[in-house]
Amino acid sequence: MPESEHPVPTGRRRRRLLSSAAAVIATATVAAGGTYVAQWGPFEPDKPVIAPAAVAQAEAFLADWAGGRAESAGARTTSPDQARTALRNFTAGLDIAKPALTAGAASAAKDGTVTVAFSAKMPVTGLGAWSYDSRIPVRRQEDGAWKVAWDLSLVHPHLSSTEKFRLQRQDSATSPxxxxxxxxxxxxxxxxxxxxxxxxxxxxxxxxxxxxxxxxxxxxxxxxxxxxxxxxxxxxxxxxxxxTIDSTWQTAADQALAAKGGGKDAALVALRIDNGEILAVANSPAAGFNRALSGTYAPGSTWKIVTTSALLLGGAVQPGDIVDCPKYLTVGKQFHNVETSEFPGATFTKNFTESCNTGFISLRGKVGDGELGEVAGKYFGIGQKWNVGLPTFDGSVPAPGDQTEKAASMIGQGRVLGNPLTMASVAATAVSGSFHQPTITPDAEDRTTTTALPTEVVTQLRRLMRATVTDGTARGLAGLPGNVGAKTGTAEVSESAPNNGWVVATRGNVAVAAVVEGGMTGGSSAVPVVRHLLEAVPHASS
Incomplete structure (x- = not known):
């Protein structure tokens, strides 16, 4: 009987068919030179290996180039003389001071070439940084060493034997x-x-x-x-x-920091109350970081102006109410007053003028957990995006995460942040009733949205700030011409660092805020700075 006439069990028949198919595929694979393994098979092909020595050579080339060592960088390439000349001409011709070159990912090709990507930041003297990306090919030489395969395009992808670069400096304005x-x-x-x-x-x-x-x-x-x-x-x-700078105020501000800042890092801002225009911005040291506008500090007890506004707005307290001021108060941690002072049976006014931390913290239950931030944003513009005309930090009042943070925020500590600009604005808003976005250029557009404080709240804030000068912690400003109002602050930095000293003050149409880092207390460090300033500027200049 022919083989085809004998029945074959189904399982064995399936195995034969599979075996035949495998044989066909195997044959096809051999005939195609391994196409099955490369494209169709269940196994990935062997990936080209990235040689660490090749990557190291590329990184060393970048380091030499960035360090101005063109001779050494060229020696790492397949065309040392051409590389040295090109690298020197590129940096010198384009007036590049010191390249910043950062190696990125590496890849390997089938021919063994290792390519290392890099990002370049080329500082063109007097103009700015020119940034771009390129790649470095590295190949193994006959002696087994790895060399950068030199080509003009590795310096910049558009640099070639037919095109080069030219720096054209344009007439720059010398506008005062x-x-x-x-x-x-x-x-x-x-x-x-x-x-x-x-x-x-x-x-x-x-x-x-x-x-x-x-x-x-x-x-x-x-x-x-x-x-x-x-x-x-x-x-x-x-x-x-x-x-908007006023030369008289600006000169006086610089002189005040120099005379009374004690050589410490410090900053001061003076601005007009009626429109927010900045009259003076002073920093010590003068060069470098502009802490007056961009600093991020705990404002300490100067923040009690905002806290008091929240309490008055909610009818939670009146100036004559008794608010006990003990030495210590524990809310998750122990809070205390400056020099552990205490005022048993004090009025709220006394708490404000003597800056009693424990008294203010004891009132935390009378404001909502996020209420300080809401009042700060709605009435004082804090936390909104200001368009001052220069980069600024515009304050931050995050909602407290627990009762300890809430207690700290009542006295301008914890996560509450500001700087002399924001606190000068707070003082201006408190005595005028309306927030005016600070500006330093006349064309700065105000994009904030705020609400005016009620007249009765403004009246009470003015009285409290005036009493702080006549009978409180800002006594150092007493006797100056004009109706000066103020609030001092002592802000803790850490357990090991000395406190920062703060003061905000208003006189006539000007609000001032100053911070002295490590000044211990506002009354001893920041108040003398502001007094020097106000003494130097005639009241009429306000």
Whole structure:
């Protein structure tokens, strides 16, 4: 009987079919040179190995290039002389001071080439940083060593044998920034203005401008633009840039920090109460970080102006109410008053003027957990985005996570943050009733939304701040001409660091805030600074 006539069990028949199919696929695989393994099979092909030595060579090349060691960087390539010349011409021709080169991911090709990606940040002197990405190919040489496969395109993807780069510096404006009266401002007279003037000029587009162009090596024709520096359509040379700064207040502010700051890091802001225009910004040291506008500090007891507003708005307390002021009060942790003072049977007014922490904390149950932040934002603009005309930190009042944090926030500690700008604005709002977004350039648009404080609350805040000068912790400001009101603050930094000293003050149409880092108390450190300032400026200049 022919084989096909004999019945075959189903299982054995399936195995034969599978075996036959496998044989066919195996044959096809051999005929196709391994296509099955590379494309169809269940196993991934062997991936090219990334040699650590190749990556190390690429990273060393970048380090030499960034460090200005063109000779050493060139020696790591397959064309040392060409590499040295190109690297030197690139940095010198484009006036690049010190490249910042960061190696990224590495990959390997089938031919063994290892490619290392990198990001470049090229600081062009006087203009800014030019950033781009490129790649470094590294290949094994006949002697087994790894070398950077030199090509102009690894310096920049658009650099080639037919195209190169050219730096064109454009006429930069030498526009002076003027004060509110049109007089030129000088960092030589007021050192604190140096970073401020640079920022104002940059915002107005008055800084240096330039462009890196790609040009044809043969014809010199511009074929593209790689980078632009400086603002387009900014101030032209000779055009003045106005600011709200008042030269008299600014000079006095710098002198006050120099005379009474005790050589400590400190900052001060003075602004107009009726419209928020900044009259003076002073920092010590003058150069570097602008702590007056961008600092993030616990405002300490100066924040009690906001806390008092919340209590008065809710009818939780009146100035004549008895609010006991013990030495200590425990809410998760022990809180105390400055120098552990105490005032048994004190009125709320006494708590305010003597800055009693324990008395204020004892009233925490009379405000909602998030109420301080709501009042700060709604009436004082704190936490909203201000458009001052310069980079600023506009305050922060997060909702407390527990009762200990809530207790701390009542006295301007915990996670409550501000700086002289925000606290000068708080003082201005308290005595005027309306928030005016601070500005340092006349064209700064106010995008905030706030509500005016009730007249009766404003009246009470004014009386409390005046009493702090006549009978409280701001006695150091007593005797000055004008109806000066104030609130001092002592802000804890850490268990090991000395406290920061604070004061906010108002006189006429000007509000001032000052902080002295490590000043211990506001009365002993910040008050003398503000007194010096107010003594130096005639009351009429307010």
């Amino acid at each position: 920034v003027t004060d509110r009266h049109g007089a030129p401002l000088s960092a030589g007279v007021s050192p604190s203005l140096e970073p401020v003037l640079d920022q104002i000029a940059h915002r107005a587009g008055a800084g240096p401008r330039g462009v890196i162009e790609r040009i044809d090596r043969a014809t010199g024709e511009v074929t593209g633009t790689e980078a632009r520096f400086g603002a387009e359509g900014g101030a032209s040379a000779g055009q003045t840039i106005p600011s």
